[in-house]
Amino acid sequence: MTNPELFKHAMRHVPTGVTVVTSLKDGEPRGITVNSFASVSLDPPSLLICVNREARSYLFISTSRIFCVNVLAGNQRSLAEHFSGKVRELQFADVGYAIDATGAPVLDGSIAHFDCEVAQEYSVGSHSILIGNVLSCKSRPGSPLGYFNGGFHDFGIHVD
Numbered sequence: 001m002t003n004p005e006l007f008k009h010a011m012r013h014v015p016t017g018v019t020v021v022t023s024l025k026d027g028e029p030r031g032i033t034v035n036s037f038a039s040v041s042l043d044p045p046s047l048l049i050c051v052n053r054e055a056r057s058y059l060f061i062s063t064s065r066i067f068c069v070n071v072l073a074g075n076q077r078s079l080a081e082h083f084s085g086k087v088r089e090l091q092f093a094d095v096g097y098a099i100d101a102t103g104a105p106v107l108d109g110s111i112a113h114f115d116c117e118v119a120q121e122y123s124v125g126s127h128s129i130l131i132g133n134v135l136s137c138k139s140r141p142g143s144p145l146g147y148f149n150g151g152f153h154d155f156g157i158h159v160d
């Protein structure tokens with residue numbers, strides 16, 4: 001096994017998009033900034049996220065079995081910071097959102113969202129790989145927020 005610090009350093013060289021994964025439990029919404037997001041399969045349409053089992057959001061997702069992946073736009077860096085912070089309550093007090101198939105928040109201004117129900121879960125070390133079947137998804141024109149070398153970046157690219 002390699003040294004975790006070497007692994008962390010090498011991962012800083014990997015550019016990713018940035019998402020906020022939302023969920024809903026007993027009527028309370030919750031969100032977490034996540035960049036471990038990938039498409040898994042087309043048939044059925046499915047994707048994966050990796051969530052630390054010590055995160056408050058993990059309890060919401062594992063209990064409700066639903067989550068929505070919101071892909072952030074380049075101008076939504078403050079949302080990425082908000083949802084990676086330690087806000088314990090009223091996390092959505094100043095955040096605009098709608099709902100789609102599952103009831104989990106669809107953030108205003110995100111460039112795409114994927115509304116999912118949990119199909120499978122694999123526990124790996126501190127995290128769980130959560131496979132979601134995509135019940136509904138939509139996309140909008142825009143530029144993505146990027147994460148690279150430990151910081152947020154506008155990659156300067158656009159999708160219609």
Ligand SMILES: Cc1cc2nc3c(=O)[nH]c(=O)nc-3n(C[C@H](O)[C@H](O)[C@H](O)COP(=O)(O)O)c2cc1C
Pocket residue numbers: 018031032033034035036037050051052054055056057058080083084085086087147
């Ligand atoms: C760019 C970025 C990407 C992140 N990606 C993940 C991730 O994929 N999985 C995860 O569990 N935490 C990830 N985090 C950390 C969580 O957002 C952070 O620990 C959050 O405070 C957890 O909140 P909670 O305990 O209230 O759910 C990421 C943070 C940042 C800034």
